[in-house]
Amino acid sequence: MNRREVIRNVALMLGGTFSAPTIMAMDKWETFTSPNNNDSSFSLTETQQKILAEIAEMIIPKTDTPGAKDVGVPAFIVMMLNDCYREPEHQSFLDGLASMEKVKFLSLKADERTGVLKLLEQETKKITSKVTPFWRLMKELTLLGYFTSEAGLKASFEYVQIPGKLELIKLKPNQKSFAY
């Protein structure tokens, strides 16, 4: 299945809401290369930052507990990419953001955005390159940034600073994980 067909399928799944220009733009996804190719410093445009924040929030949305944006995940991701990742991952991340720009991600409706991410998730599984793909970077850094932030951790888990004992226990219904 080529990319155009995949996109058509997603479009059909969503009730044909993708516009022709969007599909054409997404079609160029594969051949697109970022102008930042040889630049080891990593920075994002305002649009790219907005896209990153929206995707992070879609991965961990605000519910009755804080969401990714509430705990500063978008800035965390940029900082982590700068400090802990190198050029190949930077490029992979920028390529991913560029493709999101091509589909005008920020102009899409909520269900279209969901469709794009679902497509992205499935497409990512086909990537065999050793370089971590965009979606995987987005996910690992969003989850890391959220679940280890003070607000995210405390809202999600039962935080135990000093257990003081080691005990085999039975899980109660709906019991949250312990975090240490």
Add this chain to the structure above:
Amino acid sequence: MTKNKLKIMNLNIKANKNNTFDAIVVGSGMSGGFAAKELTERGLKVLMIERGHEIKHIEGYDTAMKEPWDFEHRGKTTNISAEERWANSRFWGLGSEEVVNHLTNDKENPYIEIRAFDWIRAYHTGGKSMHWGRQSYRWGKHDFEANAKEGIGIDWPIRYEDLEPWYTHVEKFVGVSGQKEGLEVLPDGHFLPAMPLFAPEAHFKNKMFEKFNRPVTVGRVANLTQAQDIHTKLGRGSCQYRNKCNRGCPYGAYYSSLSGSIPAAMRTNRLSILHDSIVSEIIYDEQKKRATGVRIINQNTMQTEDFFAKIIFLNAGSINTAALMLNSKSNRFQNGFGNDSDQVGRNLMDHQLGSGASATVDGFEDDYVYGQRPNAMYIPRFRNWGNDKQTAYLRGFGYQGGAVRDGWERGVAADGFGDDFKQSLTKPGPWSIRIGGFGEILPDPNNRIFLDPVKKDKWGIPMIVTDAAFVENDWAMRKDIVASAVEMLETAGFKNVTPYDRPTHMGLGIHDMGTARMGRDPKTSVLNAFNQVHDCKNVFVTDGAAMTSASCVNPSITYMALTARAADFAVKALKKKEL
């Protein structure tokens, strides 16, 4: 929190008119700490010399009480750390900001690799005893006999019975939690209460016994499950099950030189510690035919100074101990101190690490754990043991590993995002299990370290060159480590059994040893049965360098037992004026 009131004081050299002690101990790590304790407790005035900076027990553990969100990079290795700690960060997690500042900056302390060696170093008070995995297993009788039986390397000059009382002595002081099993392959010791196996591990244990007649036990670990008087008197408390040992324990609940041997030695008022002082050579007196002291270079001021003692214990870590001997040349020892045999620096060994298998576990959904166990389960060696006879390789391996309920991290590779996904990750995931092999490596004279003839470090000391690699026996064993792990996990009924075999070098086991081996014959060994340098009896080597073979069990308590035994011998000999 239990506060350790004992303070480690820096010796003020200028105020000390006399640089003479009864004993000098080079190194403050696992074996150096123990040497200092044993020698001071027997009445000797000891100078311990540490090449790195001072870390104080408890207050020096700067990350110990940090919350997860206090770490800017949340435990990931930064690019800067990876460059500065280029060797240390080859090991899992050692580049993390939880620990990285307590590991040696490799960029400032480079070594040369002809064949790559993962040299993990911690140049500070306590050395790697602050960072060890704490697994504590006695060697078996077979471990001391194997070289002679198989014609590998040279024979050990001692047997299990020589070390047995010293194992007990060490275990009581250190505090080792474990389960007595009555196994010949893994002798029982003096244990504190054992930690529990988790439900899938208990299932695994039963299956392994049923299908293979292979025992499985909980790890024997130097964490105080129940602190005894001998521990609390030093300010050590029981384990709080945070499993943050790698940061240094503010409760002193796991054993290190910092929490155990150094406070014990300080208590005698006979220990002085000199930090930031790199021992560059052993001073040999040609007339007296004995070593009279050591020369140090202050790592910050570059100043040199000599210190003198009746006996010298070398505990710098096997590679640095060998390098120090090789750099100590005199008319008598033109090939390096104590190196008539040409064995100093050779027979570098380690343990195989980084291969095994993992699996997912169905069931046990109701089973969960409160607290974090700083330990694993242990599968003692079963190869070339009893009726098992392997044709592809000699010796054997043990496995360490265990079962965990997956945390939020499972979400990274899983499909999904959004409300339900977020909610699901707040609950414990399914169990998974992993076992990894620790394999015995044979002594090989071609696996070695030596000094570069030209290149020097910033203190003018010749740079250390590593030239070692796994040989055929090791590769054959490694293949079986993976295959047997797969077989055992599948037999236990676990799912998605996945082998792993991380590309690695020697050194990753962080059990470097063998570079100044013990033996009976001065022509083929460096040390005698009491760890004395054959040709200069007032110098003892009791760190990993002394090892004649490697066994497959973690070595630290064996180093400590050898050290205590040698210290006892040395003091008795001194009193009889035989040294």
